Amino acid sequence: MAHDSAHLDLPPVTFDTSPERYHHWKLAVDGAVATLTMQVDRDAPLRPGYDLKMNSYDLGVDIELADAVRRLRFEHPQVRCIVVTGGVPKMFCAGANIKMLAGSAHGFKVNFCKFTNETRCEIEDATTHSSQRYIAALNGTAAGGGYELAEACAEIYLIDDGFSAVSLPEVPLLGVLPGTGGLTRLVDKRKVRRDVADLFCTKAEGFRLRDALKMRLVDGGWPKSKWDQGIAERSQKIVADAGGNQGEQGIALTPVARTQVRDGEIETLTWPNVTLRILHDKRWCELTLRGPSEAAPASAAGLQAQGATAWSLQAFRELDAALLDLRFNYPKIGLILLRTVGTAEGVLGHDAAIAQLRADGSWLAREIQLFQSRVLRRLDNMSRSMFALIEPGSCFAGTLLEIAWSADRAYMLDDPDAANSIALGQVHAGTHAAHNGMTRLQIRLYGDPDGLAKILAMHGAVDAPTAEQLGLVTRAPDDIDWEDEVRLAIEERVSFSPDALTGMEQNLRFAGPENCDTKLFGRLTAWQNWIFQRPNAVGERGALPMYGHPQAPVFDWNRT
Amino acid sequence: MASIDYQSKIPNNVNLSDDRRLQRALEHWQPRYLQWWQEMGPDGIQEKDVYLRTAVSADKDGWAHFDYVKMPDYRWGIFLSERDPERKVNFGDHIGQPAWQEVPGEFRNTLRRIIVTQGDTEPASVEQQRQLWKTAPSLYDMRNVCQVNVEEGRHLWAMVYLLHSYFGAEGRDEAEELLARRSGDADKPRILDAFNQPCDDWLSFYCFTMFADRDGKFQLHSLSESGFDPLSRTCKFMLTEEAHHMFVGDTGLERVLRRSAQLTLLDPSGDARAQGGIDLATVQKFINFWFSYCLDLFGSEISSNAADFFAAGLKGRFMEEKNYTEHTALGQEKLVTLFKDGKFVDESVALRNAMNEVLRDDYIDDCANAVRRWSKAVKDEGLDFEVTLPSRRFHRHQGVYNGSFFDLQGNPISEAEFNARKADWLPSDADKAYLRSIMHGVYEQGKVANWIAPPRRGINGQEFQYEYVKL
Ligand SMILES: [Fe+2]
Numbered sequence A: 001m002a003h004d005s006a007h008l009d010l011p012p013v014t015f016d017t018s019p020e021r022y023h024h025w026k027l028a029v030d031g032a033v034a035t036l037t038m039q040v041d042r043d044a045p046l047r048p049g050y051d052l053k054m055n056s057y058d059l060g061v062d063i064e065l066a067d068a069v070r071r072l073r074f075e076h077p078q079v080r081c082i083v084v085t086g087g088v089p090k091m092f093c094a095g096a097n098i099k100m101l102a103g104s105a106h107g108f109k110v111n112f113c114k115f116t117n118e119t120r121c122e123i124e125d126a127t128t129h130s131s132q133r134y135i136a137a138l139n140g141t142a143a144g145g146g147y148e149l150a151e152a153c154a155e156i157y158l159i160d161d162g163f164s165a166v167s168l169p170e171v172p173l174l175g176v177l178p179g180t181g182g183l184t185r186l187v188d189k190r191k192v193r194r195d196v197a198d199l200f201c202t203k204a205e206g207f208r209l210r211d212a213l214k215m216r217l218v219d220g221g222w223p224k225s226k227w228d229q230g231i232a233e234r235s236q237k238i239v240a241d242a243g244g245n246q247g248e249q250g251i252a253l254t255p256v257a258r259t260q261v262r263d264g265e266i267e268t269l270t271w272p273n274v275t276l277r278i279l280h281d282k283r284w285c286e287l288t289l290r291g292p293s294e295a296a297p298a299s300a301a302g303l304q305a306q307g308a309t310a311w312s313l314q315a316f317r318e319l320d321a322a323l324l325d326l327r328f329n330y331p332k333i334g335l336i337l338l339r340t341v342g343t344a345e346g347v348l349g350h351d352a353a354i355a356q357l358r359a360d361g362s363w364l365a366r367e368i369q370l371f372q373s374r375v376l377r378r379l380d381n382m383s384r385s386m387f388a389l390i391e392p393g394s395c396f397a398g399t400l401l402e403i404a405w406s407a408d409r410a411y412m413l414d415d416p417d418a419a420n421s422i423a424l425g426q427v428h429a430g431t432h433a434a435h436n437g438m439t440r441l442q443i444r445l446y447g448d449p450d451g452l453a454k455i456l457a458m459h460g461a462v463d464a465p466t467a468e469q470l471g472l473v474t475r476a477p478d479d480i481d482w483e484d485e486v487r488l489a490i491e492e493r494v495s496f497s498p499d500a501l502t503g504m505e506q507n508l509r510f511a512g513p514e515n516c517d518t519k520l521f522g523r524l525t526a527w528q529n530w531i532f533q534r535p536n537a538v539g540e541r542g543a544l545p546m547y548g549h550p551q552a553p554v555f556d557w558n559r560t
Numbered sequence B: 001m002a003s004i005d006y007q008s009k010i011p012n013n014v015n016l017s018d019d020r021r022l023q024r025a026l027e028h029w030q031p032r033y034l035q036w037w038q039e040m041g042p043d044g045i046q047e048k049d050v051y052l053r054t055a056v057s058a059d060k061d062g063w064a065h066f067d068y069v070k071m072p073d074y075r076w077g078i079f080l081s082e083r084d085p086e087r088k089v090n091f092g093d094h095i096g097q098p099a100w101q102e103v104p105g106e107f108r109n110t111l112r113r114i115i116v117t118q119g120d121t122e123p124a125s126v127e128q129q130r131q132l133w134k135t136a137p138s139l140y141d142m143r144n145v146c147q148v149n150v151e152e153g154r155h156l157w158a159m160v161y162l163l164h165s166y167f168g169a170e171g172r173d174e175a176e177e178l179l180a181r182r183s184g185d186a187d188k189p190r191i192l193d194a195f196n197q198p199c200d201d202w203l204s205f206y207c208f209t210m211f212a213d214r215d216g217k218f219q220l221h222s223l224s225e226s227g228f229d230p231l232s233r234t235c236k237f238m239l240t241e242e243a244h245h246m247f248v249g250d251t252g253l254e255r256v257l258r259r260s261a262q263l264t265l266l267d268p269s270g271d272a273r274a275q276g277g278i279d280l281a282t283v284q285k286f287i288n289f290w291f292s293y294c295l296d297l298f299g300s301e302i303s304s305n306a307a308d309f310f311a312a313g314l315k316g317r318f319m320e321e322k323n324y325t326e327h328t329a330l331g332q333e334k335l336v337t338l339f340k341d342g343k344f345v346d347e348s349v350a351l352r353n354a355m356n357e358v359l360r361d362d363y364i365d366d367c368a369n370a371v372r373r374w375s376k377a378v379k380d381e382g383l384d385f386e387v388t389l390p391s392r393r394f395h396r397h398q399g400v401y402n403g404s405f406f407d408l409q410g411n412p413i414s415e416a417e418f419n420a421r422k423a424d425w426l427p428s429d430a431d432k433a434y435l436r437s438i439m440h441g442v443y444e445q446g447k448v449a450n451w452i453a454p455p456r457r458g459i460n461g462q463e464f465q466y467e468y469v470k471l
């Protein structure tokens, strides 16, 4: 069976959940300390065909984790330490469910891994920017994805019971990689020496506390009798070091609802600020963001009162939902045309208000900007071609202009009869870093530092010819050429090999130096996705289908 | 450190005096082992002379030597059964290759885990039983628990020998860990659950040697089929000693049951407890408890580990060579009854993945034979009582029935029903307290406690009256 939502009998994947509906996690908040307990319901897989045994996870489990991580930031901003632990005896987490992986279509596997990777990056982002420090309290064995989840935490503690171990058994047992950051975080984040990491990644059963400590795979541990106390003391220390519980009041992340209408080949998904118009037969879609029409919040209290309905938050939550919808439920749609509707002043006004409130100490303003950054990074990670179409009436300004720069190309109509401009704001200087830590403008003008400096000194509207000349858009056709040029670009794009396009786009989107995140998305997952296609992993006698089966895998010994 | 006179201190047939690698490892390990034995071996009887059997060769006739010995002076030896130079891997994917004399690299971790798991049970049972001698119903029984314990100690040696000889530094580490874990310890428990259960009365001891040592028998048998020849030969020899442990359990339970029948008949209202004995219902409860716990030791009904072990030629079936003609176990299936959403579902499982269940089947048959004999012994006393084994689904903590509730016949019931009937089916605290109240050590030659019948014969041709322990 292939787990692919494009498969007609299966309901679409939905990311809408909340703690009272979780099947697999328990979120308990006690002042400044939260505990996230993984207790996977083996009988509640996202798709039929496998049991989630031994606290293994599938997309459904990770959707809940992502929801919890996000809610902790918005609903429980006073939390300073999150203890991630297991609720099943002896097994913290056995990693991604192998039967699920073996039975999944390639595209689903890739998107599953990408989503789980993004969630782990969100965990690190919370630690770095929101002083919500995650600690992994491994009260049982953490194998594969279980250890990778621990690696995403800032600190790892392992119970010393003579049994529990940390391990990355993917290579020796499954013929694939620990592809959810496992390899990268070992050497890049935890700085485990590369040969030590090599030993670790090839020993299926892993290492227990004593050796794991020596190898820097964990940061500490206690025997069972001292475990609860050890974790409690450590989390209290983290809270104290972060300045204690400051009593911030959270906001409720109300559900992001959409309507869905299908009319022949055209399907329209509508959120209040986002419209996704899908042309099934043409294999492209239009994603339109509505700029703000309401006034920007004037005070922290005002922003707090708006809560989840603040445009800067709500519009980006909707954009996030649309992107995930596209990834999991519309795999055939190869090209996204990005549009905006509204006024540049509106967007810049909201951007400025949020930036000012953040500078004045509003946690919510900070979280909103950080969230926008993460959604923009999710956009960068889309394995779809993206063209921004900048036309009169649009509002590619400030944060929304970042969307145009995330796209593979930006087309801007140069119409003498209708004013059309983009607008530069404050956010381009560093508010929204891409995965490689650079701004989209820096990436874009990697070979033109003078041009970059000049643009950073500019503010406000830029017309089409200037934008093209400064390198802010790809092409600025006039009204006579516009229609044809855009149509040809679209038709050409959707005719190319989707694999080649994905590879090309991912290589071109991230100019500049690498860091842990880009290696994770660019190097680790690229190798993983290659291995996932190879007979040694997925062939009839490959390691994945043979896992748990009576026969050993048969490998093609040729190195490529 | 003074060097050890190996040949005299450690009887062996593995050329220990010429094996420097093994000597180095043992020099370090042996003092720790002795320290462990002092700390965790039988408590308070170490300085007494016990009439013990010591393995002195692997020779089929005359491998054992009987004499009085103080347990710390016991000569824990290293014996492998004789090597067959023509031996082949006899099952799995490598069938027909010469049996491995060294560990194949790709199976190193798996094999080490198998050996450590088996090895861990040996010291665990010593720890579980360390107080038992004090309440022994006779000197004969006291001697038997000591005998079982020193041999479990030797089995630990046997496994440590493999770890030291074939697994390098990792093997030495694991050997240390085997001495560091403690049965029932919250922080460092033994690996398998049944070996963390208290075993502090003699009814439990007989059940343990009957059911847990019998699990050992089946595990050792399946490992004696191993393509890794040293493991195979080690396990074969361990089985010769293990037979006595099961004998102690099997006959011990039979003696308890016979005595219980006698006292039931003796008592005007048929109450064995009124006569200071154990009622048959209580014995049955202990059987239910230990049998079900020991079924867990075989692992999950559907197991990829089991399939891997078989495919690799590391762990075969019970009597793989003798009882089976087809040894790849491919293209065959076994029906396993699952319990899903409140219903039984027969699932066809690839035979290799069902190997734990195959071994469990053989074990259950073996236990059923003993139970038939016990029932006959009870009937021979003139009492109409059938001893039974509970269903394999009853009271399980591992595998597909874990988490669901079944009665003794294996019918599904609710958790509430189970809890309501628990005291009828499993030993209660009151039952255990009662056993403690009647089990006092009987230290006089030729005497036996009231709650158990004397054995039909003594040890090594000696009388029951023999002074098996010089207290
Ligand atoms: Fe043994």
Ligand SMILES: [Fe+2]
Residues within 6 Å of the ligand: B152, B213, B216, B242, B245
């Ligand atoms: Fe034994």
